[in-house]
Amino acid sequence: MSRIPLERKVLGENDRIAAGLRERFAAHQVRCLNLISSPGSGKTLLLEKTLGSFRPDRRVAVLTGDIQTDNDAVRLGRYGFPVRQITTAGACHLDARMVDRALEGWQLAGLDLLLIENVGNLVCPTSYDLGEEAKIVLLSVTEGEDKPLKYPGIFSRASLMVLTKIDLLPYVPFDVGKAVEYARGLNPAMDVMELSAMTGQGLGNWMAWLDSAATHGMP
Numbered sequence: 001m002s003r004i005p006l007e008r009k010v011l012g013e014n015d016r017i018a019a020g021l022r023e024r025f026a027a028h029q030v031r032c033l034n035l036i037s038s039p040g041s042g043k044t045l046l047l048e049k050t051l052g053s054f055r056p057d058r059r060v061a062v063l064t065g066d067i068q069t070d071n072d073a074v075r076l077g078r079y080g081f082p083v084r085q086i087t088t089a090g091a092c093h094l095d096a097r098m099v100d101r102a103l104e105g106w107q108l109a110g111l112d113l114l115l116i117e118n119v120g121n122l123v124c125p126t127s128y129d130l131g132e133e134a135k136i137v138l139l140s141v142t143e144g145e146d147k148p149l150k151y152p153g154i155f156s157r158a159s160l161m162v163l164t165k166i167d168l169l170p171y172v173p174f175d176v177g178k179a180v181e182y183a184r185g186l187n188p189a190m191d192v193m194e195l196s197a198m199t200g201q202g203l204g205n206w207m208a209w210l211d212s213a214a215t216h217g218m219p
């Protein structure tokens, strides 16, 4: 009897559910984006600034993953858009089943854009398809420019790399050119942008990218 390694079995099941989600998103023309980064790179603050700059009638919702708390959903829930926390009880990533369950009761027909903040982790979330149209990787300038070399999986699969916290560039040794070179060495087609959610620098580019992704699909 052949033994299928457990990980492959789990991922196979995940892919099946993710394919169902992708079909539902397509049927309702919902663009779904999966934000992935190390803990603390600035996913939630960027999403807060994003929601804060949307018009109140924008058809957007957010799912946010966390191992333990609902802190991020509390932060994101202040902007008047539907937000749900997915607490993974120890798991280091979201999976498609968690997303499927979290969407229960939401009318996808009422949405154009679904933003998913994954659990802070640069490795585990990479292998789990959530039915998203694109993965976005955030890399803050405090993490070191070598991260694309050390964690190639996510940098190879992401459609966009957002370099965050650029307001801190005067204080930390981070070579933006090298970070981009390393990331593009893995993924030449990847879009790259730099921003500070704190000061607002570069946020216009992010909003334009998001609008374009929401309207036309991946830029």
Ligand SMILES: Nc1nc2c(ncn2[C@@H]2O[C@H](COP(=O)(O)OP(=O)(O)OP(=O)(O)O)[C@@H](O)[C@H]2O)c(=O)[nH]1
Residues within 6 Å of the ligand: 037, 038, 039, 040, 041, 042, 043, 044, 045, 046, 072, 119, 120, 121, 164, 165, 166, 167, 168, 195, 196, 197, 198, 199
């Ligand atoms: N200086 C500076 N700090 C930032 C910026 N963006 C986020 N931060 C700070 O970095 C810390 C972490 O930000 P979060 O948005 O919570 O990061 P996260 O990626 O959502 O974290 P997890 O959900 O734990 O993975 C907070 O103290 C933020 O205020 C930025 O652009 N500049």
Ligand SMILES: [Mg+2]
Residues within 6 Å of the ligand: 043, 044, 045, 072, 117
């Ligand atoms: Mg967060």
